[in-house]
Amino acid sequence: MNEELIISGRENLMVDPQLHIWHWPIPLYLFLGGLAAGVLFFAALYYLMGKEEQYRTAVRRVPFIAPIALVLGLAALFYDLNHKAFFWQLYTTIRLESPMSWGAWTLLVITIASFIWCALHIREFFPKWDWKYRWLKDLESFFNRYKKPLAWVMLIFAIITGVYTGILLSAFNARPLWNTSVLGPLFLASGLSAGAAAIVLSSKNREERLLFTKIDLIILGTELFLIIHMFMGFLASTQVQIEAAQLFLGGPYTMVFWIFVVILGIIIPGVLDLMELGGRHIPALIPGVLVLMGSFAFRFVFVFAGQVSRWLY
Amino acid sequence: MRYAMAVDTRKCVGCSDCVVACQTENNVPIGFCRDWVVEVIDGTYPQLEIELRSERCNHCDNAPCVRCCPTGASHIVEGGVVLVKPNKCIGCGACIASCPYDARFPHPKGYVDKCTFCIHRVREGMKPACVAVCPTKCMYFGDLEDPNSDVSVVLKKRKYKTLIPEAGTKPQLYFLI
Numbered sequence: 181m182n183e184e185l186i187i188s189g190r191e192n193l194m195v196d197p198q199l200h201i202w203h204w205p206i207p208l209y210l211f212l213g214g215l216a217a218g219v220l221f222f223a224a225l226y227y228l229m230g231k232e233e234q235y236r237t238a239v240r241r242v243p244f245i246a247p248i249a250l251v252l253g254l255a256a257l258f259y260d261l262n263h264k265a266f267f268w269q270l271y272t273t274i275r276l277e278s279p280m281s282w283g284a285w286t287l288l289v290i291t292i293a294s295f296i297w298c299a300l301h302i303r304e305f306f307p308k309w310d311w312k313y314r315w316l317k318d319l320e321s322f323f324n325r326y327k328k329p330l331a332w333v334m335l336i337f338a339i340i341t342g343v344y345t346g347i348l349l350s351a352f353n354a355r356p357l358w359n360t361s362v363l364g365p366l367f368l369a370s371g372l373s374a375g376a377a378a379i380v381l382s383s384k385n386r387e388e389r390l391l392f393t394k395i396d397l398i399i400l401g402t403e404l405f406l407i408i409h410m411f412m413g414f415l416a417s418t419q420v421q422i423e424a425a426q427l428f429l430g431g432p433y434t435m436v437f438w439i440f441v442v443i444l445g446i447i448i449p450g451v452l453d454l455m456e457l458g459g460r461h462i463p464a465l466i467p468g469v470l471v472l473m474g475s476f477a478f479r480f481v482f483v484f485a486g487q488v489s490r491w492l493y
Numbered sequence: 494m495r496y497a498m499a500v501d502t503r504k505c506v507g508c509s510d511c512v513v514a515c516q517t518e519n520n521v522p523i524g525f526c527r528d529w530v531v532e533v534i535d536g537t538y539p540q541l542e543i544e545l546r547s548e549r550c551n552h553c554d555n556a557p558c559v560r561c562c563p564t565g566a567s568h569i570v571e572g573g574v575v576l577v578k579p580n581k582c583i584g585c586g587a588c589i590a591s592c593p594y595d596a597r598f599p600h601p602k603g604y605v606d607k608c609t610f611c612i613h614r615v616r617e618g619m620k621p622a623c624v625a626v627c628p629t630k631c632m633y634f635g636d637l638e639d640p641n642s643d644v645s646v647v648l649k650k651r652k653y654k655t656l657i658p659e660a661g662t663k664p665q666l667y668f669l670i
Binding site: 182183184185186187188189190191192193194195196199201202260261262263264265266267269270272273275277278279280281284351352353354355418487490491493 | 509512524525526529530531532533534535536537548557560561562563564565566579580581582583584585586587589590591592593595597598599602603604605656657659660661
């Protein structure tokens, strides 16, 4: 049989024998960014729908996860930079061609918005909170007056953040596994389901828990659909994308993807959600933690497997 | 002006002199290389064919690394040469991931490093170090828009290919076959 053997004299660190330029901080950040986006999306959505009192946990309490997740995520991103002292160069320009550039600006906006949102609801956790300085009190009343526009900013930028974590990867045609436009909506769905799971985990109100269990179920179904859709796209595409799909269809990432992401992260929590909605009592902890873990595993598998997938020439 | 390079895969003996010349000329850190030699063996024994290619950055016309750079550190200068400004580069690695040829690498100092087509030599009328040093004279460099340049002349005479043109990068490194 005809065979081809390719021998390269190149042995650059982090590039050969296969690309490994992005390490664990990147998928960790993608997960935290997605989670923050999901949490803020629901907070803004239900506030704008006028259901602040009804879904108190979602609007007022769970958003406190967002600034923590975003700051940790940004720290992880910074840690993975190779030329750290020059990170500020990111904020000297906006380049729309580069998802990382407009993504960095989006992150800045959503992080500030999440801090303001939490500051407005600080009395949920510290009822006797006092801002002490007059200008801080003025600032609070200013943002309280413009809470609606703030919620709109949060809603829109949460969607952009959720999609951007996927677009960041899908913009690279050099890595066939990442190079699919399904990745943007898929990462958004994964972030939203993580956000809904966080609300189910935190809420003590049964009505609220049931609503977000329902939402979680719909998003998990969408995710499953998008994953199947993605593989159909790969298998109908060029040789490099067929090979990229093989990484998950018999290749080295098969087990970790189907077990941790699809079965434990989507199907089992989906079934548990269904049982809960059907009237059985399922401890919220189980599906909630599984969804969060699945979302986390999804980003790890994708960032690492994507760096393995490549063009051969 | 459009600088390009042609490498004669039939003349190249794979000695890696181009690699050492580049490392010396550009002070490339130990363990890294901006150009490298690939050997492709094709066929069924005993009917085998060997192709030797001295590879480097393709200085693409449609460079994904320049597009995805968040700070503009990766930029294009005269003749379409793709360069990196070390004091603008944050070392995020996006350009490294975006290159289908894996031609870039993280310099130990943090910024991203790559082939410059020896633009500092070209500006003084010299050839890139790899081209100048090649013992079989299998490499040709020059301006594609000048019909009398070395590279234009040889591309008119010979058959050639580029690497993964289907990636849409419009590579400017030509391999004579």
